[in-house]
Amino acid sequence: MAKKTIKDLQVEGKTVLVRVDFNVPMKDGKITDENRIQASLETIKYLIDHQAKLVLFSHLGKVKTEEDKAKNDLKPVAERLSQILGKEVVFSSVTRGQELEDKVKSLKAGDVLLVQNTRYEDLDGKKESGNDPELGKYWASLGDVFVNDAFGTAHRAHASNVGIASHLESAVGFLMEKEVKFLGDAVDQPVRPFVAILGGAKVSDKIKVIENLLDKADKVIIGGGMAFTFLKAQGKEIGQSLLEEDRIELAKRLLEQAGDKLILPVDTTVADAFSNEANIKVVSIDDIPANWQGLDCGPKTVELFADVLKDAKTVVWNGPMGVFEMPNFAKGTIGVCQAIADLEDATTIVGGGDSAAAVAQLGYEDKFSHISTGGGASLTYLEGVDLPGVVSIDDK
Incomplete structure (x- = not known):
């Protein structure tokens, strides 16, 4: 494809920000279908194997109220991803601030961090879903390169995809590459x-x-x-x-x-x-x-x-x-x-x-x-x- 793919990036020792699609269905705090997590594993494992430090971003549901916040907490996803990968996935309970920054800085090669639901940023205005430039710039400041592997949100310009990409060297992950290739070839060739x-x-x-x-x-x-x-x-x-x-x-x-x-x-x-x-x-x-x-x-x-x-x-x-x-x-x-x-x-x-x-x-x-x-x-x-x-x- 005409876009850079994950294999075009030098990732060893670098902090790689990855937009994944962990917008999974949940009931009573439990994941009821983990297909989207499974679909992201090829990209995540590739980056772990190539000694990157991973910072994963995803939204979960819509967040307009405090009740939505409680219902759409990504912590259960971090716990399930830890089980699947057989290694600890560090979780940041906040989407910005000292806790997040300290956890990113403490990552070693092959470590994985999942950031809290990006749509928590929509609670006081559509900062994530409105592609707030300051938010995109802040998130980009946490890493060295960006990989977008969330095809499910590719039709939206959000701070966690377009916003971050406008500040860092960027590429698509394996899932995004596959989606664009299959659909693109089917419709155009x-x-x-x-x-x-x-x-x-x-x-x-x-x-x-x-x-x-x-x-x-x-x-x-x-x-x-x-x-x-x-x-x-x-x-x-x-x-x-x-x-x-x-x-x-x-x-x-x-x-x-x-x-x-x-x-x-x-x-x-x-x-x-x-x-x-x-x-x-x-x-x-x-x-x-x-x-x-x-x-x-x-x-x-x-x-x-x-x-x-x-x-x-x-x-x-x-x-x-x-x-x-x-x-x-x-x-x-x-x-x-x-x-x-x-x-x-x-x-x-x-x-x-x-x-x-x-x-x-x-x-x-x-x-x-x-x-x-x-x-x-x-x-x-x-x-x-x-x-x-x-x-x-x-x-x-």
Whole structure:
């Protein structure tokens, strides 16, 4: 890639500031999913092995109140990282000041320090998430070089990524390098046929993604709640299904622009209430009852989508095909997941968020070429928009 990578840096004996993404789900002070910690280990272990002194920065949740502070304390993450690495991870309970500075100064080669949640700095104004220049400069003063390995925050300009990078020699870590390579190659240099699958609730969340991928992909499959706005734009009756009335004209324009590139559902699983216990049936998209709502793709749609996918060499999937958290409306997402997993000799990428959660829930992680750790960042990348967290890194 055109940006410096971790291997371009001389790190031995240096204090290396590393932006990681430890924004892990927690319940009662316990981590419930440590995938993001695991994803950072290659970079952390490389720096330990190369005798760097590591200072790790991460946010956790949003911090607007004292209650948020207590709930989003990173200390349990430091403790878990210590267990994983088999060595002490020093923890600074503050994000600036003497305690932090003393702990950084006392680090020896191969030591690791985790700084308290960077968003503690947002409690009295958006210093972290607003990329406060003074804060970025202060954090940068603690180290010699900077490595950004937090793809999950790369679409935001924060003090702990863009702010630090503007003051130090900087590079991307292994995870960030992998994310940018997979998504970048898929969108900009795909092996064809290239099929994009977009799901989720709202067209408005993915307008720019649809527009960008219609230019780049051979086929764009639309599923999930957002499909009903397109079906309505085709003049179909959609009952009580999710509809963005103010996006109907946009959907008409996209349908005209796309021609046969855009693939929509042909049947749907409808329910008489938004509930897993509701009455359900499968109907053609031409026969949705007036008081029912479509909550999943039907079996013929799964067959259609699988048929479109069967020759694909590059697949990018972002967003579930239905309300997959309810078992009765998970079949569409499972079917699409299976169809992608069955592809041979194809590069298959899941773009974070709910679709990545679905893949994990279904146990298909090892069937995909790449599962993105950043839902919002991958979506921004698929829009064709530059990511500030990547742009701010030094060029080779």
